[in-house]
Amino acid sequence: MVFARRFILLFWTLLTIIGCEFWQTEQQRWTLAPEGAPSMALSRDGRFALFYSVEQDIVLYDLGSNQALARFGAQDPRGSAVVTATIADNPRYALTATQDNFAVWDLAWGQAEGLWSISDGVIIDADIASNGEQVLLGLTNGKAIYVNLGTGRRLEFLAHQEKVNSVAIAPNGRYALSGGNDKNAYFWDTNTGQALYHFPHRARVRQVALQRDGNYAFTADSEGNGFIWDLSNGEKVTELSISVRQQNFSSARFSDDGQFLVTGTPGRYVEVWRTADGKKIHRWQSAALENARPPSAVVYDVALDSQNRVISATSAGIVQAWQAEMK
Structure with missing residues (x-):
């Protein structure tokens, strides 16, 4: 009997620990596209969501007031599917892209x-x-293309030998980060097209991100290796302590101060890591698309809001808020 009581106590203690770290209940949920969303983006502060769905086309949604602010319609006359969307560091502007065209949106005026x-x-x-x-x-032909729409200047970064999977541009537009199937990531100057740092990987680079002040870069490959780099010298700060083999990342964003990194995976997980040592401090599983078998959702974007909550947006057309203690 004593052994049984001790076993039960140990079981519930472990369950509580696991629950606190990995399975905390969501604080809020917004179901924006019940039919699913092929692309979705969040503003840096987690206030706005921009998404595309077949039924609703392109929509800008205010998560704070819980209402649609603008319905932009289809991207082009053909009604092409939007494959990627992003909101600028300054949330006035956003970009949506199909496989062969892209649109820039002025979100303040609700127009293209x-x-x-x-x-x-x-x-x-x-x-x-x-x-x-x-x-x-980032293109399938191995090019990373920088375009200044104001001046018409176009620059092709040709260091990659295979398709470019992920790109990030600094808020001021001066620097870029790109990663591709050639197992390389490059941090480069958009004025000159010259690579400033080269980050080789053991497998295809699938995800990259820049910290908004230019202090750090994040790169991750298809074998579950994630690295944080110091952009003052190009040296590695840390490698993420990933316990799952071949874990991929579908989204990533640094906190404003650069102390934390929030990531999303194709397998519904949302995680928070410390930049200094690469330790995981939070993990949640986002909601799956209703009636999907098996349950599935890709985490398209992540953000941190003013209430110290992690916000996640997924292919299930759902945005969720999670309380996160950052320490």
Whole structure:
């Protein structure tokens, strides 16, 4: 009997610990596209969501007031599917992209700034600077293309030998980070096109992110290796302590101060890591698409809001808020 009581006590203690670290209850949920969303993006402060769905086309949603602010309609006359979306560090501007064109949106006025076509490759990923004029594209042909829409200047970064899976541009548009199937990530200057740092990996680079002040970069490959780099010298700060083999990342964002990194996975997980040592301090599992078998959802974007909550947006068309103690 004594042994049984001790075993039960130990079991519940472990369950409580696991529950506190990994399975905390969500604080809030917004079901924006019950039918699912092929692309969804969050503003840096977690206030706005921009998403595309087949039934609703492109929609800007205010999570704070819980209402749609603008319904932009289809991206192009063909009604092409939006494959990626992003909101600039300055949340006035956003970008949505199909496989062969991209649109820039002025979210303050609820209108399109223009639609541009790409003819020499298929768009995989895209990012936009704070002024809404500088755009970075990652293409299947191995090119990372920087475009200044204000001046018409176009620069092709040709260091990658295979398709570019993920790109990030600094808020001021001066620097770019790109990662590709050639197992390389590069931090480069959009003025000159010169690579400043080269980050080799053991497998295909699937995800990259820049800290908004330019202090850190994050790169991750398809074998579950995630690294944080110091952009003052190009040296590795730490490697994420990943316990799951071949864990991939579908989204990543640094906290404003750079002390934490929030990531999302194709397998519904949302996680928070300390930048200094790569330790995981929070983990949650986002909601799956209703009636999906097996349950599934890709975490398209993550953010930290003013209430110290982690916000996640997924292919299930659902945004969730999680309370996170950052320490």
